[in-house]
Amino acid sequence: MAKLDPDLLTQRYGTPFPLPVELLERGNTALETILAHRSVRHYVDKPLEPGVLELLVATAESASTSSNLHCYSIIAVQNPERKAALSELCGKQKHIVDAPLFLLFCADLARLKQICEQQSGPSDGLDYAEMFVMAIVDAALAAQNLVTAAESLGLGTCYIGGARNHPKEISAFLDLPAKVFVVFGLTIGYPIRDADEVKPRLPQEHGILHHETYSADFHPALIRYEDAMKDFNSTMPGREGRGWLAQTARRVGTPEALGADRPKIKEFLTEIGMDLL
Numbered sequence: 001m002a003k004l005d006p007d008l009l010t011q012r013y014g015t016p017f018p019l020p021v022e023l024l025e026r027g028n029t030a031l032e033t034i035l036a037h038r039s040v041r042h043y044v045d046k047p048l049e050p051g052v053l054e055l056l057v058a059t060a061e062s063a064s065t066s067s068n069l070h071c072y073s074i075i076a077v078q079n080p081e082r083k084a085a086l087s088e089l090c091g092k093q094k095h096i097v098d099a100p101l102f103l104l105f106c107a108d109l110a111r112l113k114q115i116c117e118q119q120s121g122p123s124d125g126l127d128y129a130e131m132f133v134m135a136i137v138d139a140a141l142a143a144q145n146l147v148t149a150a151e152s153l154g155l156g157t158c159y160i161g162g163a164r165n166h167p168k169e170i171s172a173f174l175d176l177p178a179k180v181f182v183v184f185g186l187t188i189g190y191p192i193r194d195a196d197e198v199k200p201r202l203p204q205e206h207g208i209l210h211h212e213t214y215s216a217d218f219h220p221a222l223i224r225y226e227d228a229m230k231d232f233n234s235t236m237p238g239r240e241g242r243g244w245l246a247q248t249a250r251r252v253g254t255p256e257a258l259g260a261d262r263p264k265i266k267e268f269l270t271e272i273g274m275d276l277l
């Protein structure tokens with residue numbers, strides 16, 4: 001078995017991350033693929049081989065799904081003009097145009113509604129926030145499985161939350177029925193080598209990982225992460241000196257900073273019958 005390269009963990013946190021040697025000895029390609037993740041926004045002009053889309057969707061469907069309800073759908077867009085139009089709707093993101101495949105992951109309660117009708121039963125449960133949460137979780141789990149599988153094939157991906165910029169317009173563009181909501185998009189294609197970097201993550205201690213009970217003593221982790229992100233950005237032309245904290249506070253500071261029509265998502269959900277009781 002291959003030894004896990006400790007550099008993968010150092011890159012992930014922007015600082016050495018010691019692990020017991022016995023654990024490093026258990027290295028494998030799944031761990032390598034996951035730890036080496038980076039969003040890819042630069043693609044070579046190369047189509048995907050036949051069968052790749054279908055294989056990737058099989059990996060998405062291999063994710064767990066709440067109560068086996070399959071509350072999500074995936075829409076594959078490969079037509080260049082349609083990708084260009086979607087790029088406009090998603091905040092003019094060029095990687096949507098450049099990637100050969102753009103997937104839209106939808107929270108989908110329409111299929112369950114149809115099943116209830118066919119079974120001549122009520123479908124009142126579908127109107128509750130619980131079902132909306134379930135559908136979002138299902139879509140996200142499926143997507144992340146697909147991302148890891150794509151990366152294992154040498155492909156790169158980038159999630160596109162910009163797909164929520166104009167929910168009404170994107171729903172019309174994709175012919176979505178009521179009770180179907182685009183959660184995010186995902187660009188997929190072969191990456192231009194080394195054009196995108198592995199970005200460090202928040203430290204576990206005082207940050208992401210809590211033991212037994214929650215602790216809000218984040219300060220030490222935030223300071224360490226600010227330094228890691230400043231180091232990371234120092235290698236990016238035009239981003240020198242930038243950290244994470246000020247930018248993060250700005251990103252969530254106002255409704256406008258959420259972007260485009262995103263502050264109105266609640267109203268849109270009501271319009272499409274995804275009311276949250």
Ligand SMILES: Cc1cc2nc3c(=O)[nH]c(=O)nc-3n(C[C@H](O)[C@H](O)[C@H](O)COP(=O)(O)O)c2cc1C
Nearest residue numbers: 037038039041093158159160161162163184197199
């Ligand atoms: C749900 C979701 C939506 C995202 N939306 C966008 C987007 O619209 N455009 C983009 O370029 N990156 C987008 N990203 C990528 C994040 O910016 C990226 O994952 C984060 O900065 C960490 O970088 P990394 O993925 O390279 O590790 C999104 C990520 C997620 C999970």
